Structure formats: C-alpha cells, structure tokens
Amino acid sequence: MELVCPAGNLPALKAAVDNGANAVYIGFRDDTNARHFAGLNFAPNKMVEGIRYARGKGVRVFIALNTYPRPDGFGRFEQAVDKAAELGVDALIAADIGVLDYASRTHPTLNLHLSVQGSATNYEALRFYHEQFGIRRAVLPRVLSISQVKHVIEQSPVDIEVFAFGSLCVMVEGRCILSSYATGRSPNTYGACSPASHVEWIETDSGLDTRLGGVLIQRHPKGENVGYPTLCKGTFNTDGLTYHAIEDPVSLNAMELLPEMQAAGVKAIKIEGRQRSPVYVAQVTKIWREALDSFERSPSSFTPKPEWTAALGKVSEGAQTTLGPYHRPWQ
C-alpha cells in the first residue's frame, strides 16, 4: 500500500519525503484547496522546487484542487488545473464536476483522483466519475465500515485510497456545511472548516470560552487544556445533557486495521494534516513507514508497536484516537 502524506509547505514536503512517504499531496496558496489557511501552501516556484525534491527521491506529488468554484471563480480553477498539468504532477485531486470535466477534456493525460470532498461513498458514484472523467483513484469519505470499504473496492472501477490517521471529519466530506452555518465559510466554498478568522477566545470568571462565529463551542474551566473550537467537536446541551453531542475531540488512527485494509484491496493510505508542522509530518510519516514496512515483512503477525501508538496518541487532537467509522460501534 502506498503511503500518502500531507505537506503544507516545502519543509513539510521534505520531511515527508525524507521519512518514507511514497507520495505527498500539496495545494496552491489560495481557496482552491481544502486547507486554505494563512501562511500555508505553495507558491508556484516552491511547488517546482518541491516536485523536483520529491522526484529526486522517487516520491510522487499530488496537487489537491478540491473545493467547489462558483461561476465567477471558475477561471482561477482552470488556471490552477493548467498549472498542475504544466508542472507535470503525478495526480490532480479534484472534487467539483465542472473542474473534473475541464481537466479531463483539456489535459487528457493528466492523472485524476477524486477527492474525499467528492463524497463518493458507493461504487455507482465511483463509476460515474470513472465513466465521465476517467478518474483512476478515489479517496473514500470517512463513513464506511471496513467491510463496506471491501465491498466498494470489489465493485470499484478505480483504485481506492482511504484515510488512516489524523483529524477525523465526522461528517461526509463535501456534504458538511456546519462551518458556514456559523461563519459563512465552509470547506466547499472557502477551503476551511471552523476558520481561525471567526474564532474568539474569551476569558470569563470561571475559565475560558471559545466561540466560533459568535457561537459558544466550548466552555473550559480554569486549568483545563484548551482545544481548537472545531464546530463538530464542541460541547453542547441536548435534552438536559451536556456532552460532545456530535463527536469527542479525537483523531483517527487506523493502524491496527492495516491487515484488513490490505485484504480489502486498499491501494493507498492517507495521512491527514497539511495544516500541521514539518516536525509533526516527519514524526508521523516515520512511524507509519515503519509500520507499513513491518506489516509487509510479516503480514500475519502484524500488530502496532505500543511505542508507535503512544507517539501517535501524543500528537493527536485531544490526545485520543479512535478507529472511527471503520469500526461499527463508533457509528
């Protein structure tokens, strides 16, 4: 299985390449990708440098162009597709039907992957994107159990990549607008969820409140660790109960499922986190490389080493990990 790692800038790309990624995915420095954060992503000259560095070490480079342009922004997406083709990237990861159509007609040899933001959760949807645009790979949304992943792969016309580690979207990617409901900005339209521009940290007599678009997401007593106010990980009051009504602040870690993923026919596993630091990318890539190598050496006796799990737990949101939807009880 191919290890696909995130890179939000050139140092992170080098960290991923140097620590054993088979492919890295990057984005342009604007709202054409789903990690549109201040100071993040690649100017074209840095992209050239990054691609040269990765290629020199036999690592593939994918460009994510996976938000949804409105009519007045479509021209910028066309230019971004053209730029990606000119750079000779190994794949363009896109979600929007109009963008995929433009890319497939204008650059027929450009390798297209369907982004997780394309929300394809079943093989009939995958067949649509394959037949219409010739996609060769799709990233599955984080909604299927591992047995459902296997079933999709059995019927899929394209290779399948799945998320294995990192922040956990609880909702079907591409179909969640919670963020814009509170802030006006969503992953689909703006390339960011729960954007920092709309976060407020307010000290109160009892501790610290975090608000997103003015909505109270978390209320921390004094001394408690304060997490980022991602909307779906907030604490709310429902029917008299105060709890994480949607999801706890946890991250995905599916390492123990590597044997099942291999058996299911998964072609690539994806690490989330283009917004994370080069140090994080280095550490996580190194551990996953070791795990994959260990698994490939002796598939039947593979179990995650406790030190890997501990190290990954430490860098995870909320310092907790879950198997997420791959494991039916989570659902």
Add this chain to the structure above:
Amino acid sequence: MSCPLGTQKQVTMNNPQPPTASAQSGHRPRLSLGPITYYWPKEQVDAFYAMVAEAPVDIVYLGETICSKRNQVRHEDWLAIAERLAEHGKEVVLSTLTLLEAESELKRLRAICGQDQFMVEANDMGAVRLLAGRPFAIGPSVNCYNDRTLSVLAKQGLKRWALPVELTRETLEQMQRAKPAGVETEVMAYGRLPLAYSARCFTARHKHLPKDDCRDVCMDYPDGLVVNTQDDQQFLVLNGIQTQSAHTVNLLAELPAMRELGVDILRISPQSQRMDQVIALFHRALSDALEPAEASAQLNALMPVGPCDGYWHGEAGMAATAA
C-alpha cells in the same frame, strides 16, 4: 425581449445563455414540498399527504432521504402515496437516499431509479449514474456550485437542479445567466437547513443505543432533537445521521428577487406541525394575494424555533437579516 438581469453586475461566462422567458418579471414560480426528513409513524405520513393532496402545492417530493433503517413507509407504500397525489393533480418526484453505504441501499435505489412512472430526484452521484439518459432532478445535497457542473449533468438528462443551500443570491444570479437551456432552478425557501450527513447516528448515540439496534428512536423526535449551546442558544437539530439547523430558513420575503432571477420553483421542507398554514402562506404570496414581506412575517410565527436567511445574503447561514 426585456432583460431583467441587464442592470445587474456583469459576469464573465464562456457560454452565456439569454435569460429564459420564465425570467420575466411577473413570472410565478411553482411551489414544491420537499421529502419528509424526519421519521414519522405511517399513520402520520398518510395523514400528512392526505392534507397535501388538497393543498395548493404543485410538486411533491416523496421518499426516505435520510436513513434506510426508517421502514415505516416502504417502497410500495410510497408509490401508492405517489399515485394518490398524482390523481389530485400533483407532479410527483421520487427522492433517493442521500448517503449510500450498503448494498441493500443500492438495491432500493435501483428500484426507485428503475421505475418510469415518476421522475426521480437524485441525492447522490450514484443515483445520477443510474438515471443517466432519462429526465431527472438533483436535490440540494448534490454539489452543483457552478454552471459547468450543470452543463455536464444536463448532458446526462438533468431537468431540474436545486441550489445548494449554502450558496448566495449572487451566485444564483451567476448560475441563472449561464445555466444550460431546459434546466429548471429550484430554491429551498422554507425549512430547517440540511447541514451535514454522517455514518454516525447522533440520535441513537444520544440515547446510548448502537446504530444497528436503534429501536427507531428517531420516531420520538418528529422535528428532530435540538442541540443548544452551553449559553442556551438553540443551534442545531440532530435527525439521525443528519444534522440540520435549529432555525428555519425563510426566503419568502425574497420572492420578488426570485421572480426577477427566474427561479422556477420554491421548495418548502416539511415540519410536523402547522404545515398546512405554511403552504397557505406561500400560496397566497405566490398568487399575489398577500405581500411577500407580510407572509414572511406570519411564517416566522409557525416555526419550531425561529427564522434564518443568512446564506442568501452571503452571511453565516444562521444569520437572520429579514427577521
């Protein structure tokens, strides 16, 4: 032909289409009733559509779009309801499940897409594939954010699209200028907004029940389960695997703008109470019997929580600018 969009901001398009005849001012959009998004007992569903049969709605979307475990009304029952509504002069459209995961769900999808008595509203690209070559509609959860996407889908047989609910009036205007000929535009004008879908059932989780043994817990919440912030703002609604807004979108006051933009259909989304009054207010506004602003103000009193309209105005969806 007059061009009601002519005074608006110019937008660069590759294949601009002239505004259709329906964009003339004075044009009257039709009224549609979206699918029931909640889990109601069959008797309640039957009573609801008995009311709808006599009510002034033009188009009715039918079917389970949220959760395949909701089996009070089965495929044959939906078809029977559809036939009764058609006998009452309604245009009936069958809506498909939004999140398709299991093979059993695809089997049901094929049954819906395989019949040719009623048009189908695809709520997932898997459904679009099965419907290609025949006339079909897409619901607001199919991501159609630009006219290029509309053009691709029009080649497959798309006859009607629904504006994704997070898009603005300005984007709609751009879409209307550039959309392919023969494709109708529908806008969700009333109802709790569909905000997200998940593998997880939040209602079952709230009751500490596993999703696979949920005991039909959604039936306890005929308008979903309200999520409040810790400072007591009603914020979201849990509806099984779906998350909705607690506030109800209300765009009836925007009817003059929608007429100007040539919107073909206004969609209203069912709630468990007072839906006959909601339909009546829309009908009166659409037939010029009541000022849209006045009808809109009266609607606000019929909502479970209160109104919002921010997305239309390019703000946070929860914002209430007209209220």
